[in-house]
Amino acid sequence: MIRITVVLLLVAALTACSTFRFPGVHRITIQQGNVVTQQMVDRLKPAMTKSQVKFVLGNAVIDDQLEADRWDYFYSIQLPNGDVIRKILSVYFVEERLSHFIGDFIPTDEYDALANAANKN
Numbered sequence: 001m002i003r004i005t006v007v008l009l010l011v012a013a014l015t016a017c018s019t020f021r022f023p024g025v026h027r028i029t030i031q032q033g034n035v036v037t038q039q040m041v042d043r044l045k046p047a048m049t050k051s052q053v054k055f056v057l058g059n060a061v062i063d064d065q066l067e068a069d070r071w072d073y074f075y076s077i078q079l080p081n082g083d084v085i086r087k088i089l090s091v092y093f094v095e096e097r098l099s100h101f102i103g104d105f106i107p108t109d110e111y112d113a114l115a116n117a118a119n120k121n
Contacts, residue, residue: 027080033061034073036089041105044091048098053091060091069093073103 036057043056053071060071073089089103101107 029080030078031076033075034058035075036073036087036105038105041089041101042108044098044101044107046098046100050093050096053093053098057089057091 034057040056044053048056057071057073061074062072064070064072069092071091071093073091075087077085079085087104089101089105091101092099
């Protein structure tokens with residue numbers, strides 16, 4: 001009786017561990033948040049309106065009423081092998097126009113040239 005209890009507890013403990021993987025079991029890819037690509041970021045131009053930015057990137061994941069001039073886009077994907085990829089993009093507005101953005105995406109040279117031209121005016 002004790003052996004059966006010990007075996008059942010051991011099996012329950014092994015199946016509850018996330019690191020234990022049964023061979024041949026299909027694992028799915030889990031996506032969460034907004035998918036933001038480099039091509040989408042390249043379409044952002046300085047002085048775009050909020051509606052234009054929303055058209056390019058979609059709705060922001062976090063709607064913070066205290067930071068109405070900042071939109072945050074989060075994207076994470078958990079791969080079947082257990083790796084997690086996270087991307088973050090924060091878009092800032094000044095007077096309802098796109099000012100700049102920061103995050104895991106590097107703007108292309110075209111964006112830099114347009115931003116420098118906008119700052120000179």
